[in-house]
Amino acid sequence: MKIRILLFLIILSVSIFLWSKNLNPFSDRMFSFHDITQFARVSEFTYALQTFQIPPRMAPHFSYNLGYPVFNFYAPFSYWITSLIHLTGFDVASSIKFSFLLSLILAFIFMYKFLKLFFHFHSSLLGAALYSFSPYFAVEIFVRGSLGESWFLTLLPLAFYLIYRNSRSHSVILFIITAFTLSFTLTSHNALSLLFLIPLFFYIFTLSNIKKNLFVLFSALLLSSYFLLPFLTEMSLTYAKEVAKLTVYNQHFLCWNQLWYSPWGYAGSAPGCNGDGMSFMIGKTQIIAGFLGILLFFYNLIRKKQNYYFKIFFFIFLLGLGSIFLSTYSSTAVWEILKPFFSILQFPWRFLVFGIFAVSFFGAYVIQSKSFFIKVLTFVLIITAIFYNAKFFTKTDLKKEEINKSLLSEIYIQQAAYNIPEYLPKTASREEWLKFSPEKNNFSSLLNQKFIQANDNQKVTVMKDHDYIKSAKTSSSNLRLNIHYFPYWKIFINNVSYIPKEFDRLGRPIIKSDKNEKTILLKYEQTPVENLGNLLGIGAIGIFILLTLNRKLWKTMS
Structure with missing residues (x-):
């Protein structure tokens, strides 16, 4: 030992x-x-x-x-x-x-x-x-x-x-x-x-x-x-x-020979068998050890x-074979049948994670x-x-100094969303938002903005401007809040909840009201769906505590 x-x-x-x-x-x-x-x-x-x-x-x-x-x-x-x-x-x-x-x-x-x-x-x-x-x-x-x-x-x-x-x-x-x-x-x-x-x-x-x-x-x-x-x-x-x-996705299938050898590189996935810049x-x-193991498995199966x-071994064999198959061009017909589900994977070669598990x-x-x-x-x-x-x-x-200067700079963090554009809220126009991408060099107007702006040039007094809670006083009747509106943002006008109906092309809420002085409160709160998800998780922990304390209940369930 x-x-x-x-x-x-x-x-x-x-x-x-x-x-x-x-x-x-x-x-x-x-x-x-x-x-x-x-x-x-x-x-x-x-x-x-x-x-x-x-x-x-x-x-x-x-x-x-x-x-x-x-x-x-x-x-x-x-x-x-x-x-x-x-x-x-x-x-x-x-x-x-x-x-x-x-x-x-x-x-x-x-x-x-x-x-x-x-x-x-x-x-x-x-x-x-x-x-x-x-x-x-x-x-x-x-x-x-x-x-x-x-x-x-x-x-x-x-x-x-x-x-x-x-x-x-x-x-x-x-x-x-x-x-x-x-x-x-x-x-x-x-x-x-x-x-x-x-x-x-x-x-x-x-x-x-x-x-x-x-x-x-x-x-x-x-x-x-x-x-x-x-x-x-x-x-x-x-x-x-x-x-x-x-x-x-059908441009990112693998050829079988790529599983044995494909040139090592640090570029991306490309169509065909020879165009990939990554291995x-x-x-x-x-592959050699795994293939011999599979042969031995079936040899033992034949000899009973x-x-x-x-059952476990056969399950892992099917998992590995199916996963590797689904990563290759041979599975095109299967992908077409299951397209609504498989398309979320984007790249068929993602199935290789199960393949290397089974081969090992x-x-x-x-x-x-x-x-x-x-x-x-x-x-x-x-x-x-x-x-x-x-x-x-x-x-x-x-x-690491280069990382800190470039990929962790204030401006890069502000622009990082353009590398993951899929999560832009639909209150914004994607076409309009992309006009302010770093490549367009047209973003200066979005830098260093206050969270609230009066479109009628009235005075706005910002009282609080934190990342998750913001407030201001103003007599403006036409305001813009500088956020991408998503349901986790809660807006209050004089402590009365306000749900915006009008947005500009970047998904920023437009508030139109009377010219009386008002207090605008903007704060981040999780949505009912998000809170329900949190409560379900807490509920699971509650079940665990109950099962731990009540041994009779656990014995019955187990």
Whole structure:
């Protein structure tokens, strides 16, 4: 046992050393990636936490301080993690590196724990190395810079592990941990988290104690309601659907050979088999080991040597095969049939997250013997997987000073919304709003505005101008409030609620009234739907407390 612990720590330490060469949060170097608004989003999410706007829903400084409901629709889990790191004293760039590094470390540990349910030590260690060192994991971090997808990859094996454990345990604590973990997974990425519900549902039916696991899934959905409910019901108030249609998914299918080899690069996805500027390799070691594992699985199936876990293994095989198939041109007909649902993914290659999970699982399956020779061979495969793929986990082309000067400057944060235009409220004209994008260099009139402006040139006395509450006195009969109106903004005129009906082309409310002096109060309050989502999450926690205190009730339910 001590030798196994030592070997595990050695392999994990070597992995951390290789990952941290470019993800060291104490280094003054940083790397660029596709999603450059990550820095501004982490900064704004942290600001919301510091000002006790929990859960964060609006980025108050986005879109020239008009406010932008990005966190209402952007899966928040990775931002909770990264912003909490930021609050401990790390700067934004270091917090992002730390978050990515932590996601890799935990992915290794969680995959090992899941595999250990079915395989012996050496097999599980191999599968964990194959999973966490897949080139596609490196793409998520060093090419795309996707905090959400990297954390989804991290939580996926943990979710499967805990669901399995929950089906066999009578522990209320484990039940609660499982519910929270599933909630984290369901709020880690917009599209993948919703898609995850399908395999999760089928996985539950491969296990015992189905009702209990369905209840834990229901509890997780309640916990996630603070995000999922507004995400599903208020998305129509933005341009998300219209912008999503601009991505033509059938231009981003993969060819089968790209899974084995595609040139490494830091550009984007393009139509065809040879035009991509980024790689979609699953990993040569991963594919070889996984393919041999699948052959062995079916060999055992033919010889009727399957064990108790056959249903689980077959489920993972179907998950992997189906996911990889759906990422390729071969699945075009299926995508056309399921277009209304699949189109939310935008890029078919997103299915690879499930593919590398399954390939790594069967890479562990291939190691069945505990002989000395097989143990040596296993460690050769582990070392090969780690050191061969380590070269992909690298990129340092920026100093953190450059990040602070450019991607965290006041003007960049104000303009960051133009990189995520889908969440512009529909009270604004998208065409008009785009005229003020950084490229047009036509935005000076939107800088340093007061929150309220009199269109008839009457005097306005601003009494308070905070990000979440603002007030002013004026006799003007024609006012404009400098916000993108969204239902979380509440307007009061002389303490009487006022719902605007007229807006300018940027979605800014126009208030027309008499010329008497009046007090205008503008404050941010969560909408009824958002509050309902919060209450459902609190209700789930209340259920957990009740089950913990009332052992008889828990015993009946479990």
